[in-house]
Amino acid sequence: MPSVASTFVRILIGGLALLVAVGYKNYRDLGAPGKRPDLDNNAYWGPKLEGSYQEKKEISPYDISVAPEVIADLTAQLERPLKVQEPLEGIGFEYGFNAKELQRVVKYWRDSYLPKWNEREQFLKKLKHFQTEIQGLKIHFIHAKPKKAGGKKVVPLLLMHGWPGTVREFYDFIPLLTTGSDKSDYVFEVIAPSLPGYGWSQGAARPGLGVAQVSVVMRNLMLRLGFDKFLIQGGDWGSIIGSNLASLFPENVIGYHSNMCSNNSPMGSLRLLFSSFLPSFYIDSQYKEYYKGVSKMFLILMEEMGYAHIQATKPDTIGTALAHNPVGLAAYILEKFSTWTNPTYINLEDGGLTKHFNYDQLLDNVMIYYVTNSITTSQRLYAESMGSTQMALGVDSVPVKAPAGCTRFANEIFHVPDSVLANKFPNLVHSTHYPEGGHFPAFQVPQQLYEDYVAYVKKALG
Amino acid sequence: MRCLVIFGLIVGIFAAIVGYAYLVFTDLTRPLPKPDYNDNTYWGPGDGKNYVPDTKINEFKLNVPQAEIEDLRQQLNRTLKLTEPLDGIAFEYGFNTNALEQYVEYWREKYLTKWDERQAFLNSLKQYTTEIQGLKIHFIHERVSEEVATKKHVYPLLLLHGWPGSVREFYDFIPMLTKNQNISDYAFDVIAPSLVGFGWSDAATRVGFNAAEMATVMRNLMLRLGHKQFFVQGGDWGSIIGSNLATLYPENVLGYHSNMCVLSTPLSFLKGIYTNYFPQKVLVSRMFYDHHVPMWDKYLDLLKESGYFHIQATKPDTIGAALDTNPVGLAAYILEKFQTCSGPSLKQDFGGIATAFGLEAVLDNLMIYYLNNAATTAARFYAENVSKPYRDLQLDRVQTPVPMGCVRFRFDLPAASLWQLSDKYTNIKRNMYFQHGGHFAAMEMPSMLYNDFTAFVSNVYEE
Numbered sequence: 001m002p003s004v005a006s007t008f009v010r011i012l013i014g015g016l017a018l019l020v021a022v023g024y025k026n027y028r029d030l031g032a033p034g035k036r037p038d039l040d041n042n043a044y045w046g047p048k049l050e051g052s053y054q055e056k057k058e059i060s061p062y063d064i065s066v067a068p069e070v071i072a073d074l075t076a077q078l079e080r081p082l083k084v085q086e087p088l089e090g091i092g093f094e095y096g097f098n099a100k101e102l103q104r105v106v107k108y109w110r111d112s113y114l115p116k117w118n119e120r121e122q123f124l125k126k127l128k129h130f131q132t133e134i135q136g137l138k139i140h141f142i143h144a145k146p147k148k149a150g151g152k153k154v155v156p157l158l159l160m161h162g163w164p165g166t167v168r169e170f171y172d173f174i175p176l177l178t179t180g181s182d183k184s185d186y187v188f189e190v191i192a193p194s195l196p197g198y199g200w201s202q203g204a205a206r207p208g209l210g211v212a213q214v215s216v217v218m219r220n221l222m223l224r225l226g227f228d229k230f231l232i233q234g235g236d237w238g239s240i241i242g243s244n245l246a247s248l249f250p251e252n253v254i255g256y257h258s259n260m261c262s263n264n265s266p267m268g269s270l271r272l273l274f275s276s277f278l279p280s281f282y283i284d285s286q287y288k289e290y291y292k293g294v295s296k297m298f299l300i301l302m303e304e305m306g307y308a309h310i311q312a313t314k315p316d317t318i319g320t321a322l323a324h325n326p327v328g329l330a331a332y333i334l335e336k337f338s339t340w341t342n343p344t345y346i347n348l349e350d351g352g353l354t355k356h357f358n359y360d361q362l363l364d365n366v367m368i369y370y371v372t373n374s375i376t377t378s379q380r381l382y383a384e385s386m387g388s389t390q391m392a393l394g395v396d397s398v399p400v401k402a403p404a405g406c407t408r409f410a411n412e413i414f415h416v417p418d419s420v421l422a423n424k425f426p427n428l429v430h431s432t433h434y435p436e437g438g439h440f441p442a443f444q445v446p447q448q449l450y451e452d453y454v455a456y457v458k459k460a461l462g
Numbered sequence: 463m464r465c466l467v468i469f470g471l472i473v474g475i476f477a478a479i480v481g482y483a484y485l486v487f488t489d490l491t492r493p494l495p496k497p498d499y500n501d502n503t504y505w506g507p508g509d510g511k512n513y514v515p516d517t518k519i520n521e522f523k524l525n526v527p528q529a530e531i532e533d534l535r536q537q538l539n540r541t542l543k544l545t546e547p548l549d550g551i552a553f554e555y556g557f558n559t560n561a562l563e564q565y566v567e568y569w570r571e572k573y574l575t576k577w578d579e580r581q582a583f584l585n586s587l588k589q590y591t592t593e594i595q596g597l598k599i600h601f602i603h604e605r606v607s608e609e610v611a612t613k614k615h616v617y618p619l620l621l622l623h624g625w626p627g628s629v630r631e632f633y634d635f636i637p638m639l640t641k642n643q644n645i646s647d648y649a650f651d652v653i654a655p656s657l658v659g660f661g662w663s664d665a666a667t668r669v670g671f672n673a674a675e676m677a678t679v680m681r682n683l684m685l686r687l688g689h690k691q692f693f694v695q696g697g698d699w700g701s702i703i704g705s706n707l708a709t710l711y712p713e714n715v716l717g718y719h720s721n722m723c724v725l726s727t728p729l730s731f732l733k734g735i736y737t738n739y740f741p742q743k744v745l746v747s748r749m750f751y752d753h754h755v756p757m758w759d760k761y762l763d764l765l766k767e768s769g770y771f772h773i774q775a776t777k778p779d780t781i782g783a784a785l786d787t788n789p790v791g792l793a794a795y796i797l798e799k800f801q802t803c804s805g806p807s808l809k810q811d812f813g814g815i816a817t818a819f820g821l822e823a824v825l826d827n828l829m830i831y832y833l834n835n836a837a838t839t840a841a842r843f844y845a846e847n848v849s850k851p852y853r854d855l856q857l858d859r860v861q862t863p864v865p866m867g868c869v870r871f872r873f874d875l876p877a878a879s880l881w882q883l884s885d886k887y888t889n890i891k892r893n894m895y896f897q898h899g900g901h902f903a904a905m906e907m908p909s910m911l912y913n914d915f916t917a918f919v920s921n922v923y924e925e
Contacts, residue, residue, distance in 0.1 A: 006465030008469055306775070313556075314770075380548070
């Protein structure tokens with residue numbers, strides 16, 4: 001009898017040891033750098049042509065002036081009786097954009113903002129706008145050269161926005177970047193494009209323009225402007241497009257900084273899961289409130305990602321619902337400026353919109369979507385980037401070789417700890433946390449973002 | 463000796479784990495008792511302290527002011543530059559804007575021009591309103607004629623629509639139910655209400671109006687009309703509300719028939735996985751396999767089609783604000799569902815909707831949402847039904863002895879199997895599979911639905 005028991009125990013221990021060894025090897029393999037996929041650096045994204053494509057390489061100044069008919073039609077639409085339903089009793093933003101706040105926004109838009117539209121347009125023209133054609137798409141960008149370099153070193157910087165943002169987010173951030181300060185030995189020559197399909201940049205006419213392909217377009221834009229080596233900064237889609245660019249073109253990227261660093265490789269996802277169960281192994285205790293764990297992440301996913309779900313599956317439907325529909329567009333876009341600036345604002349009747357922003361800057365951002373009629377093309381990026389085709393490229397598993405900086409503003413939707421980022425950013429030189437600020441730091445706390453950015457640049461470039 | 467002890471310990475730990483797992487399993491899968499439900503909650507404005515129910519039943523006739531039709535025509539005539547579909551794409555990215563432009567033109571130039579005709583058609587079924595628990599409820603009430611009553615057994619029938627449907631779905635179905643048909647011994651006094659927050663019924667102004675409250679209001683509506691016992695038929699939300707009615711008020715329901723028999727419990731989920739790998743052990747015919755398996759493919763399809771559900775369940779006021787102000791947007795959003803549900807061979811076809819449902823019927827239905835500004839209040843129903851208070855009721859785990867019938871149209875959302883349904887419905891009288899048809903059965907093939915429903919009623923009464 002005892003020998004049966006002892007044999008059984010020995011087999012069990014042997015089997016467990018084998019399992020652990022196999023498991024560990026698979027785990028190590030999972031984290032190994034992936035192979036850089038082959039992408040067509042000259043893929044054509046424009047409408048069908050008769051003959052072959054001849055790219056126009058001129059760079060011309062771009063006039064963002066809005067035709068008066070557009071403003072007139074917009075005013076007429078805002079003058080119609082508002083049909084939105086009263087909010088349920090006692091509800092703030094828990095069911096989405098509160099109708100009472102929407103009434104206030106519409107009234108301001110119609111009675112205060114549009115009458116001074118010329119002023120707003122002049123403000124938007126303060127930064128210099130240009131356009132050039134890349135791979136069949138007319139790409140719009142702001143090009144801001146340093147004013148008073150004053151002996152500081154000038155470095156080119158590609159600055160990328162996300163959804164539902166625009167270049168408008170950077171209007172207080174760019175002047176800080178282009179002006180020498182005692183905080184840094186560097187000033188920056190800033191290229192801030194509208195992403196393809198956003199603002200004044202043309203959207204693709206054929207399927208397939210996902211984040212990896214967008215990063216090819218953005219890299220080609222920088223090359224067109226004569227920048228062989230440049231820095232990248234971005235949040236939201238700008239962060240992901242930036243990390244794609246840095247992964248795919250290490251020869252061009254001298255540094256990558258993001259306020260929303262993420263690691264979507266299999267190892268990253270696995271480590272994120274582990275970090276929820278064993279936070280002490282993965283998270284620095286002094287920052288533990290910043291990292292919410294997988295179950296909270298799942299709740300956030302459910303609660304906040306309805307828009308991403310519909311945009312990733314039916315962009316043309318939701319786009320049509322919002323096109324030429326100023327009231328709907330305002331509600332849909334500004335809802336994010338409430339909840340993503342601070343998740344607790346969901347309980348406020350006004351969504352806390354004016355706690356950090358004023359209606360003028362919020363409406364500037366909405367206007368860019370409205371007057372360029374770009375909502376549908378902006379939403380298609382979700383469909384193109386969240387499918388299996390994009391995942392199969394495996395860019396997520398290709399590490400970013402350049403020195404990386406990740407900053408975390410406390411009220412952002414979700415943060416990823418350094419330990420989880422490790423296999424994607426093996427050269428992480430800068431990692432910071434700030435108790436203020438949310439998803440739109442360039443818009444909300446530009447000075448803080450600037451100071452963090454130059455602190456990163458010092459570590460990255462010396 | 464030590465090995466014996468370790469062996470014993472391992473066996474002991476294993477037994478403890480198995481025992482614990484069994485306890486958890488039974489706790490998650492045993493049927494739950496029927497909850498006590500308040501059937502008299504006040505849902506009107508204010509706190510209802512001085513609420514005196516108005517039991518009058520008023521006639522209802524649709525009479526849209528001409529100015530409203532003109533305004534709609536103007537809105538449909540705005541020069542909109544909708545984004546061109548991507549090269550080679552039909553409806554894979556959502557509703558094709560080229561197709562939408564054609565539908566909008568038809569709506570503006572042809573449909574609205576004969577609006578008086580459409581309005582008369584909508585008025586061709588008798589309609590009424592009455593106040594239940596503080597809410598005005600609109601409903602169609604079509605009775606069997608005296609002549610038919612002498613030839614058939616007549617029962618009251620509560621017919622419930624869903625989203626993005628309306629009472630319009632039943633305009634071909636109802637006349638079949640009230641007439642003297644050869645194939646059935648039964649005819650029905652049909653009551654088809656607009657759900658609360660839909661059509662011409664009021665909407666709740668407080669949080670909490672979920673599918674259990676809806677079932678309560680609908681049951682009280684039937685009581686108001688003098689029907690203590692009645693049949694219930696529904697698809698989409700109508701099916702879920704009907705199921706809740708049969709669960710909470712079994713004494714009132716003679717039989718519950720559904721064309722979207724879904725069930726969502728831990729046990730049904732486990733049974734679904736088993737069915738996926740061993741369909742031959744669960745389903746009596748190979749013809750039924752496609753309805754249920756492969757499970758992961760069906761989940762993937764559901765994921766592709768449920769963006770609307772996700773946004774309505776979490777941000778109904780946001781999506782509502784986008785749709786309530788904009789008929790073209792509303793058209794894209796609602797027509798997308800009719801397009802997808804027109805069947806696999808038609809769903810990339812520009813004429814899919816017209817072929818499967820008829821353009822007039824679909825536009826009638828769209829008008830009901832537009833005229834009543836119902837996008838927000840309809841969307842809120844989704845949020846109420848994913849909220850914790852509703853989920854905590856766990857009504858899917860409460861059994862009901864009410865006779866139940868299930869018909870599965872081939873291209874509808876995946877339905878539960880008999881094996882799954884039996885956990886909740888202890889008296890299943892009919893269990894059917896059709897190889898055609900989709901989600902909007904009453905609109906697409908009313909005679910098939912009529913056949914199955916009346917066969918179900920026969921099954922209820924045969925010995």
